[in-house]
Every structure is written in structure tokens, then in C-alpha cells.
Amino acid sequence: MKDGLAHRVEIAVPVSSRRKFMRTAAETAGAALLLEGLDPIRAQESGKKAPLLVLPAATKDLSPFTVHVPQTALDDLKRRLAAVRWPDKGSVMDWSQGVPLPRAQEFIEYWRTRYNWRRAESSLNALPQFRTQIDGLGIYFIHVRSKHENALPIILTHGWPGSILEFLQVIEPLADPTAHNGKAEEAFHVVVPSLPGFGFSDKPTEVGWRLPRIANAWAALMARLGYSRYVAQGGDWGAGVTSWMAKQHPSGLAAIHLNLPILFPPPPPPSGGYTAEEQAALAQLVKYGSDGSGYASIQGTRPQTLGYGLADSPVGQAMWIYEKFQAWSDNKGDPAEAISVDRMLDDISLYWLTDTAASSARLYYESFAKDFVRMPLEMPVAVSIFKGDLFAPPKVWGDQTYSKLFYWNEVPKGGHFAAFEQPEAFVAELRKSFAEMR
Amino acid sequence: MKDDLENRTGARAPIISRRDFIGAAAATGVAGLFSPGVVPISAQGSATKAAQIVLPTTTKEVTPFKVQVPQAALNDLKKRLANVRWPERETVGDWSQGVPLQKAQALIACWRDKYDWRRFEARLNAFPQYRTQIDGVGIHFIHVRSPHQNALPIILTHGWPGSVVEFMEVIGPLSDPTRYGGRAEDAFHVVVPSLPGFGFSDKPVETGWDVNRIARAWATLMQRLSYERWVAQGGDWGAGVTHALAHQRPPGLIAAHVNWQFVFPEKLPENPTPAEQRAIDGASRFANDWSGYFREQATRPQTIGYPLADSAAGQALWIYEKFQAWTDNHGNPEDELSTDAMLDDISLYWFTDTAASSARIYWENTRAGMAGTSGGRIELPMAASVFPHEIFVPPKAWAEALWPNLFYWNELDRGGHFAAFEQPKLFTDELRNAFRSRRP
Numbered sequence: 005m006k007d008g009l010a011h012r013v014e015i016a017v018p019v020s021s022r023r024k025f026m027r028t029a030a031e032t033a034g035a036a037l038l039l040e041g042l043d044p045i046r047a048q049e050s051g052k053k054a055p056l057l058v059l060p061a062a063t064k065d066l067s068p069f070t071v072h073v074p075q076t077a078l079d080d081l082k083r084r085l086a087a088v089r090w091p092d093k094g095s096v097m098d099w100s101q102g103v104p105l106p107r108a109q110e111f112i113e114y115w116r117t118r119y120n121w122r123r124a125e126s127s128l129n130a131l132p133q134f135r136t137q138i139d140g141l142g143i144y145f146i147h148v149r150s151k152h153e154n155a156l157p158i159i160l161t162h163g164w165p166g167s168i169l170e171f172l173q174v175i176e177p178l179a180d181p182t183a184h185n186g187k188a189e190e191a192f193h194v195v196v197p198s199l200p201g202f203g204f205s206d207k208p209t210e211v212g213w214r215l216p217r218i219a220n221a222w223a224a225l226m227a228r229l230g231y232s233r234y235v236a237q238g239g240d241w242g243a244g245v246t247s248w249m250a251k252q253h254p255s256g257l258a259a260i261h262l263n264l265p266i267l268f269p270p271p272p273p274p275s276g277g278y279t280a281e282e283q284a285a286l287a288q289l290v291k292y293g294s295d296g297s298g299y300a301s302i303q304g305t306r307p308q309t310l311g312y313g314l315a316d317s318p319v320g321q322a323m324w325i326y327e328k329f330q331a332w333s334d335n336k337g338d339p340a341e342a343i344s345v346d347r348m349l350d351d352i353s354l355y356w357l358t359d360t361a362a363s364s365a366r367l368y369y370e371s372f373a374k375d376f377v378r379m380p381l382e383m384p385v386a387v388s389i390f391k392g393d394l395f396a397p398p399k400v401w402g403d404q405t406y407s408k409l410f411y412w413n414e415v416p417k418g419g420h421f422a423a424f425e426q427p428e429a430f431v432a433e434l435r436k437s438f439a440e441m442r
Numbered sequence: 443m444k445d446d447l448e449n450r451t452g453a454r455a456p457i458i459s460r461r462d463f464i465g466a467a468a469a470t471g472v473a474g475l476f477s478p479g480v481v482p483i484s485a486q487g488s489a490t491k492a493a494q495i496v497l498p499t500t501t502k503e504v505t506p507f508k509v510q511v512p513q514a515a516l517n518d519l520k521k522r523l524a525n526v527r528w529p530e531r532e533t534v535g536d537w538s539q540g541v542p543l544q545k546a547q548a549l550i551a552c553w554r555d556k557y558d559w560r561r562f563e564a565r566l567n568a569f570p571q572y573r574t575q576i577d578g579v580g581i582h583f584i585h586v587r588s589p590h591q592n593a594l595p596i597i598l599t600h601g602w603p604g605s606v607v608e609f610m611e612v613i614g615p616l617s618d619p620t621r622y623g624g625r626a627e628d629a630f631h632v633v634v635p636s637l638p639g640f641g642f643s644d645k646p647v648e649t650g651w652d653v654n655r656i657a658r659a660w661a662t663l664m665q666r667l668s669y670e671r672w673v674a675q676g677g678d679w680g681a682g683v684t685h686a687l688a689h690q691r692p693p694g695l696i697a698a699h700v701n702w703q704f705v706f707p708e709k710l711p712e713n714p715t716p717a718e719q720r721a722i723d724g725a726s727r728f729a730n731d732w733s734g735y736f737r738e739q740a741t742r743p744q745t746i747g748y749p750l751a752d753s754a755a756g757q758a759l760w761i762y763e764k765f766q767a768w769t770d771n772h773g774n775p776e777d778e779l780s781t782d783a784m785l786d787d788i789s790l791y792w793f794t795d796t797a798a799s800s801a802r803i804y805w806e807n808t809r810a811g812m813a814g815t816s817g818g819r820i821e822l823p824m825a826a827s828v829f830p831h832e833i834f835v836p837p838k839a840w841a842e843a844l845w846p847n848l849f850y851w852n853e854l855d856r857g858g859h860f861a862a863f864e865q866p867k868l869f870t871d872e873l874r875n876a877f878r879s880r881r882p
Binding site for chain 1 (some may be wrong): 494518522526527528529530531532533534539540541542543546645646647648649651731732733734735737738739740741742743744745746747748749750751752753755756757758759760763795797798799802805
């Protein structure tokens with residue numbers, strides 16, 4: 005994507021005016037541009053070419069960015085949704101083979117006829133957004149500075165199939181606590197980047213964007229923003245990035261908070277056997293391994309092959325994600341109990357409109373087996389376990405892994421998408437846990 | 443699919459005329475019928491609705507069947523292929539992340555601009571095809587009786603992502619050897635069914651269709667065709683079904699041949715020989731790097747079905763990747779299989795909308811605990827041809843340990859997972875040689 009633009013712009017205009025072009029893009033705030041799809045196959049003479057979203061090239065400057073998805077992309081999406089071909093309804097009624105057909109059809113019908121992307125776009129554009137180049141890659145981020153001068157800077161990292169949208173409801177309460185049942189001394193300067201290959205960040209064009217490299221990039225980002233003392237937070241892949249940051253211990257990072265700590269059972273197994281609590285957590289891991297990790301296995305080995313179906317079929321992309329909202333959020337069967345259909349579709353639309361199925365899956369190829377591992381940490385660590393998550397490790401594993409575990413709390417409601425599902429509880433956890441880091 | 447049709451015919455006409463309908467379909471010889479998609483969501487008044495193939499209902503009769511994919515489905519496919527939205531290119535220079543974008547675009551361009559489904563349809567329809575209901579499911583099969591009266595009946599079972607297409611080149615030579623440089627006494631009566639949920643067989647609407655149940659259905663089929671003494675053959679899931687048949691030993695089954703052998707010992711040797719090490723390496727490579735598709739299809743076949751049912755490019759590349767990984771080639775699947783042959787198979791999956799239903803065979807069998815690399819001890823006389831580029835290649839000693847009546851074992855110097863598809867001549871020779879000793 006980035007390559008495509010750089011390439012085309014270089015051909016079209018000399019470097020000096022390329023700079024002008026980018027400035028113009030930033031100034032007009034129409035920074036997510038549309039170009040006709042160019043692919044090696046000769047296009048038929050038709051207006052049906054799939055629209056391609058092209059991001060402006062990033063520099064080391066912090067360039068303001070706003071989202072404007074061209075109408076042609078939204079029209080194309082509607083056309084595809086109307087022309088969907090469905091599989092048969094299968095041989096079970098429940099979710100054990102994936103999203104049941106009637107639920108899929110109901111969900112897609114809503115996307116096609118009632119959902120409004122422009123609403124999500126407006127909420128994003130109400131926040132200051134930027135892109136900057138780090139380690140060769142354009143990184144998108146939201147950056148909300150608190151009006152409270154002594155606010156603690158925090159970098160929040162999403163996972164898969166989440167995105168920056170998970171944090172939309174917590175940014176204001178964190179940055180402006182006095183307007184949201186909090187105290188001035190609980191304020192945060194909030195930084196929310198999109199992972200490489202996700203959302204409006206660039207897609208890596210070379211291998212090597214593993215968790216340690218992303219963690220490095222995040223430290224560079226915080227330094228570039230002028231923050232000399234900050235904290236980091238994450239769940240899912242965000243927990244991976246955040247844990248790697250803690251391990252790398254960049255100057256300025258004071259502590260981390262995790263809502264899915266990577267706490268696989270510390271070796272060796274206890275001589276007296278595992279407690280009931282430990283066994284329950286082990287059972288969750290076994291179930292994940294045997295029944296819940298097919299998506300990770302294919303994303304970890306053949307992200308490109310999977311990407312073809314998901315890049316071409318919005319229904320496929322939607323179901324690939326919707327299944328996880330059902331499986332991992334705190335619900336009694338219907339994911340809408342935990343996250344509204346509109347919010348799920350915001351997230352799904354972001355993946356679809358940015359065509360990031362393959363590039364986001366590639367993080368599994370890069371890092372799932374190698375880097376998403378239990379890591380003993382010497383830095384201060386806080387943990388909130390949302391009990392509806394797919395994995396809820398016991399505190400004893402935290403004690404054995406994190407030498408400075410300064411906060412551990414179990415939150416009865418909420419699951420894997422903590423900030424998305426329970427924004428108030430999530431904010432409360434960050435305020436409480438980091439109180440002593442100020 | 444079958445449900446749909448039953449519903450519609452059931453609603454519109456009493457049972458008696460439903461039978462007329464089936465009779466008419468069979469008589470006109472056009473059994474792959476078309477009706478506009480009927481989905482629970484109220485359809486837009488538009489021509490964008492996806493074309494749907496509807497199969498005629500089956501009875502216990504053996505009903506002649508011909509394939510005719512409606513032109514609307516072909517047009518719909520072209521439209522989708524002209525309107526593909528691609529991901530960005532892979533970040534590697536090889537197939538390690540899946541099909542490289544350039545290869546993908548070349549295949550799809552070929553499918554869209556050059557490929558001719560009607561050619562393949564005519565070829566398929568040159569074989570006598572039938573559907574018959576077994577254990578509640580309509581089973582499609584090709585049935586070619588040999589002109590030689592004493593021919594040995596054989597049932598050939600395909601796997602995933604294969605289909606009856608794999609056997610196109612071997613049916614003639616097996617059934618009519620004297621026309622293909624063989625001898626009359628090597629003749630077979632050839633039966634080639636489509637697995638439930640594959641091709642023009644029905645899609646099961648209830649759980650339980652694991653390889654054991656399929657094997658029982660195949661025994662019923664051979665009995666229904668009046669074969670009293672027959673053999674079975676298979677690779678991939680076809681090998682799974684054939685191992686299951688060998689365990690069940692239905693009356694009439696006298697021997698079996700597999701081109702993928704599930705003979706891993708329960709306890710791996712501590713100091714493996716080079717041949718054993720090769721098998722272990724193959725199996726562990728499969729478990730580590732090659733089995734993403736397997737784990738997804740085994741756990742969430744419906745979810746992966748959505749993109750593959752809706753995106754023709756997605757369906758094509760999901761399969762094409764396997765032709766590259768599992769055939770005996772120098773890097774490109776086209777070294778071993780023609781593009782047309784691969785697209786025949788891919789088109790069959792696409793037109794029948796069987797991505798989800800075919801994936802479900804993984805779900806069924808892993809639930810039944812059948813996904814291991816050992817089929818256990820088998821008393822039935824067994825034969826095996828080992829093609830070198832198979833996913834894993836066990837040593838003969840392992841087969842001898844589990845198959846006390848192993849009567850044929852041959853290791854070939856070329857060919858891979860899709861043995862009949864890749865090396866039809868070798869495959870034919872193997873079956874002739876293997877079963878020669880089983881004839882009266």
C-alpha cells in the first residue's frame with residue numbers, strides 16, 4: 005500500500021512537490037486518499053474495480069491525519085454485501101462450527117442496511133490523529149493530551165481482532181477525569197497507536213515486524229512525543245507489545261498494566277500438584293489449544309492465503325471477527341450483550357475498509373509462536389483480570405513471573421475486549437493501579 | 443441445499459408430483475438444476491443475487507445424473523473474478539505465507555479469461571453418473587462397468603481438496619485396459635463417489651458423518667450395485683474412509699489399497715532409522731507449519747466457509763496452495779498439474795458451494811478422535827503404493843507391524859499426495875499390480 009503510493013507519487017511528481025503533496029494532504033485533512041486499483045491483471049473497462057485506500061507517505065514529522073473513506077469504497081461494500089453467496093447452514097445449531105448461518109445473515113443485513121460508517125469516522129475525527137514514520141513504517145496514532153499538566157502519559161495497545169476503536173470510550177475519561185467522575189491527579193496523556201499492518205498504520209513490506217520491534221517503535225514514538233516518563237497498557241497482542249516494552253525497559257517507561265497477562269504456568273509444575281484455581285486456568289489453555297486456536301494456526305502459517313478470501317469478501321471478514329467477539333467477550337451466547345452491534349461493525353468496517361485481513365494476520369506469522377511467550381519481568385507490573393476473558397491465570401503465576409507485581413485485581417464483569425466491553429471498569433482499573441506510579 | 447429443495451417442492455406440490463419432478467429431471471438428463479437463491483433475508487429486486495445450484499432429491503433408486511451448471515452461475519463467477527479486491531503482496535519471496543500475490547493473480551486471470559467449464563462438464567458427463575440416497579444423504583457417483591465380465595469392482599475415494607476430478611484420467615484405463623495398453627484380466631468395474639458434502643453429493647444436515655459412517659455408506663453402495671466381491675482404494679480422506687472400510691470388513695470387501703498409509707506406531711522409536719526419521723519429520727512439519735487449514739476446518743468449518751463461499755478467489759487460492767504444497771513439483775504446481783485440471787477441481791468446489799460442507803469432514807473426524815496418524819491394526823489384506831512427495835511417507839516396517847496381511851508395498855520415484863491426478867499412468871499400474879493377486 006505504502007509502496008504503491010510512494011511509487012506512484014515518485015513517478016508522477018518530483019520529490020520537492022511530493023513534500024507539498026503530503027502537506028496539502030495533511031492540511032486539507034483529506035489524508036486517506038482514494039486511487040483507482042492498479043493491479044497486474046489488466047482491468048476490464050468497467051466502473052466495478054475495487055477501490056483502494058491509499059495512505060499518505062509518512063515522515064519523521066508528526067503529521068495530522070483525519071479519516072475520510074471515499075464514498076466509492078462504501079458503495080462497493082454495499083454492493084458486495086448485497087451479492088453475498090452463503091454457505092449451507094451446516095449440521096449444528098450452536099456456535100461450535102463457527103457463526104451459525106441465521107446469526108450471520110442477521111448481522112450482515114444490519115451492516116448492509118442500517119450501519120453508518122460516517123458516525124464512526126466522525127468519532128475518530130473528533131480526536132487528534134497523526135501519522136509518523138518509525139523504523140521505516142508509517143504509524144498511525146491517536147494522541148490526546150490532558151489539560152492537567154502533571155498527567156501521566158500512557159500508551160494503550162490493541163490486539164487482534166481489535167483496533168484503536170476498542171479504546172474510543174476510555175480516551176476522554178482517562179485524559180479528562182474531572183469531567184468523568186475522576187480526580188485531576190488521575191489524568192493521563194493518552195497515546196493509542198495502530199499496530200503495524202492494522203488500521204491506518206502502514207503494512208510492513210518486509211519480514212521482521214515482530215513484537216520486540218514494535219515495542220522498540222512504541223518507545224521511539226513516546227520519545228518523539230517528548231514524554232520522558234510514561235506507562236504502557238495492553239491486552240491480547242497489546243499485552244505482548246507491552247510485555248516486550250517492559251523487558252526492553254526503554255528509558256522513560258515506569259510501569260506497565262496488562263489485562264491479558266501472558267502467564268502460562270511457570271515451570272516446574274508444583275510438587276504437590278496444581279490447585280483447583282490453577283487447574284481451571286490450565287483447562288482454559290487446553291480448550292484453547294484443542295478447540296479455539298484454528299484461526300491462530302492459519303494466521304500463523306498462511307496469512308496470505310487466508311487473506312485472499314477475507315480481502316475479497318466483506319462477509320468473510322465480518323464473520324472471521326464476529327466469531328471472536330462471541331467467543332471471547334463476556335456474554336451468555338450473544339456477543340451484542342457485551343458489545344453493541346454498531347461497535348462491532350465499527351471494528352469490522354475498519355478492517356474491511358483498510359484491507360488489513362492479511363497484514364493483521366501476518367503478526368501471527370511473525371510472532372505468535374516465537375514472541376507471545378511468558379516473560380519474567382523486573383519492571384513494575386499491574387494486572388487486571390476480566391473474568392470473562394478466554395484465559396484467566398491465577399495470581400500465583402503472576403507472583404512467580406513478575407518480581408514487582410504491584411497491583412492485581414479481578415474484575416467480575418467483562419472479557420477479552422476489556423476497554424470495549426467495560427469502559428468504566430477499565431478506566432477505574434487504570435486509575436487505581438497507576439495511582440502509586442505518580 | 444437438499445432441505446431447501448425439499449421445502450420448496452414439498453410446499454408447492456404433493457409428494458406424488460415430487461416423484462414426477464425427479465423422474466422428469468432424470469429423464470431429461472439435466473439434474474443439476476438451477477433456481478434463484480432463496481435466502482431468509484428478503485432479497486433485493488436485483489440481478490446481483492448469487493446463483494445457486496440445487497440438486498434433485500434422491501431415493502434409494504440409482505438415478506442417472508448429469509451436470510449442467512446454469513449459465514447464470516458462470517456469469518456470476520466471471521463477475522466476481524473481475525471484481526476481486528486483493529490483499530497487499532506477501533512480505534516474503536516464496537510460498538511460506540501462502541500463495542504469492544503474483545501467482546494468485548495469474549491463476550485468477552486464467553480462470554476468468556481462459557478457462558472453459560463447459561469443456562470439463564462435457565468430460566464429466568461422458569461418464570455414467572448417478573445419485574442415490576444412502577443413510578439419508580444423496581450420494582453422487584461415477585460408475586463405469588468394464589466390458590470385461592470378470593472385472594474386479596473397485597471403489598475409489600477422493601479426499602480434500604480433491605474430488606472425483608482426480609480420477610478422470612484413470613477411469614478409462616482401469617475399466618477398459620485393452621484400449622489403454624493393458625490386459626483384459628486387469629480390468630476393474632470402477633465406482634467413484636463424491637464424499638458427503640463434496641461435489642454433487644448432498645451436504646449432510648446433521649452431525650455424525652465421520653469416515654466410519656461414510657465407509658458404511660460405501661459398503662451399502664457397493665451392495666446396491668450388486669457387487670459381491672470388491673476392493674477399495676483411497677488417498678487423503680479417501681484413505682481415511684478406506685482404512686475404516688478395512689476395519690469394518692463389510693461382506694464382499696476382499697482387500698484395500700491406500701496411497702496414504704496411517705501406520706504410525708503408538709510409541710515412536712528412540713533411535714529412528716533414516717526411513718523412520720523421514721516419516722517423523724514429515725509428520726512434524728505437517729503439524730507445525732502445514733496444518734493451519736486443518737485446525738481451522740476441524741474447529742470452525744462454518745466460519746471459514748463464509749469467505750470461501752462468497753469469494754471465488756478465496757476458494758481458488760485456499761485449494762491452489764495445497765496443489766503447490768503437496769504435489770511433486772519444482773516450486774510451481776503447474777510443474778505437476780495443468781492449470782485447467784486444477785481449475786476443474788476448484789470450479790467444482792465453487793459451483794457446488796461446498797467450501798463449508800467439505801471442511802466439515804475435518805470437524806467430524808477430529809471430534810471422533812480420528813485425526814491421528816495411526817489407523818490401528820487391520821486384518822484385511824492391505825496394499826500400499828508410496829508416492830515420494832506424500833505429506834509423510836512411513837517405512838514398510840511400520841505397515842507390517844499393523845497390517846498382518848500386507849500383500850503389496852511399492853515405493854515409487856515420483857508423484858505426491860494427489861497420486862491419480864498427478865501420475866495417472868503410474869497410479870493405474872499400481873492398482874493393476876497390487877490387485878493382480880486378488881483376482882480369482
